[in-house]
Amino acid sequence: MVSISRIKDLGKKIPLSAAVTEIIGEDSQGQRIDNFLIKRLKNVPKSHIYQLLRSGQVRLNSKRIGPQYHLQSGDAVRIPPIRMVESSVSLRKKLPASGFIRFNVLFEDEALVVVDKPPGVAVHGGSGVSFGVIEQLRAQHPEWKFLELVHRLDRETSGVLLLAKSRAALVELHRQLRAGTMVKRYLALVKGKWRNPKQNVTLALTKYLTPTGERRVAVIEGAGEDGMRAHTVFTLKKSWQNFSLLEAELKTGRTHQIRVHLAHLGFPIAGDDKYGDFALNKELARRGLEPCLARMFLHALTVELIHPLTGKRLHLEAPLADELQQFLLGLNSN
Structure with a gap:
């Protein structure tokens, strides 16, 4: 062998x-x-x-x-x-200290580290990104012998991101994800006036490539051969004349699940550059406009899990990013 x-x-x-x-x-x-x-x-x-x-x-x-x-x-x-x-050159390449991103650490022990991911930062390198969150943390903490992403967040999504510091912790947290015992909740601001206080949405998703080779996700009618069942629970938190603030609880963890479910229902997320209302996004990002929104309004607010070593229930929360708070304050004043 x-x-x-x-x-x-x-x-x-x-x-x-x-x-x-x-x-x-x-x-x-x-x-x-x-x-x-x-x-x-x-x-x-x-x-x-x-x-x-x-x-x-x-x-x-x-x-x-x-x-x-x-x-x-x-x-x-x-x-x-x-x-x-x-390549010996690429293997030795290190991120210079001047390029370090300071992450707000929400929790850390010998099993896992939880950070508040800022918007605009990829979780891992690739697609033109040399250093994502995980490469940043590996470079900043060479003493951590093991570090792997437990789950992913889209580049423009902010909030709670889990990373495992041991293989055993990673396996256990992945088990909780598959079993549905890990609870992840997001905040999303959508275009339109949402009516139902609470709504279960179960729509199958499929992946495809655009003519330019970009990966996208779409709803398909019924979970056919290429369909992936996706279940999201939406709870209305607040509404305005043209917008609604929703809490989204993931029951499954499919790529772009929240974004695609909402866009399919006619309530695209404000600022979403893949599935959103592009004319609205352009207007919201216009300088001098109050309130102004220059990013997607999707935030990983909380994660609840069983600690892989102690067995205790953990509740992890990332406060809503400042620019999103400011946008909501602007809506309230209008």
Whole structure:
């Protein structure tokens, strides 16, 4: 059996003439196989890794496997011959201290760290972003030997973001997400006057690519073969003549779920540049206008979870960002 660690040789192109097999240990138990491969093959494009999975070139216990599979201790992962490039320059590249973002830490212990993510900051690097939240925190805290995102927030969404500081904590928190025992609530300001005090919305979603190659999500009628069931509970908090403030509780955690559900119902989120009312967004962002809104009004307000080590219930809350507070005050004064 060949250890995957033998394929690393900094600064050289390495043709693998034979497949590499790794036996999964407890440190990787519960991790999705696509994330496992992305982490192991850091300089291989993600698109190529997913192609290897789709084509069956990656095998798990001698069988084909999809990217959603969660690894178990003792699994044998076979990685086919791959031509990799490991760059000693890129591996040594560090974020300079002058580029550090100061995050408001809501909670931290040996199992997890919870930050109030500011708007406009991606949770991870990619798509033209060199350093997202996780890269920032890894650079700022090299003493943290393990750090992984528990969940994600869209770039323009602010609020509570969870990161695990151990593999065991990550596995347990992912279990809570799948089981629905972790409760996540958001605040969203939408165009229009919402009528129902509380409304359950269950609409299936599907992903697609625009003609320019941008990834988007849309509602489909019924959970067909390509549909993902998505359930959101909306509670009306306050309404104005042209806007409504809603609390959105996620019962499932699909990509862009809140944004797409609201847009489909005819209540797009103010400032949403993908699914919103673009003419309204332009007007709201116009300088000199009171109140002015230059970002999407979506904020991850609270997360409730069971601490992965102590078993105690944690309630984590991020105060509404200042610019969103100011916009609401402007609505109140009109």
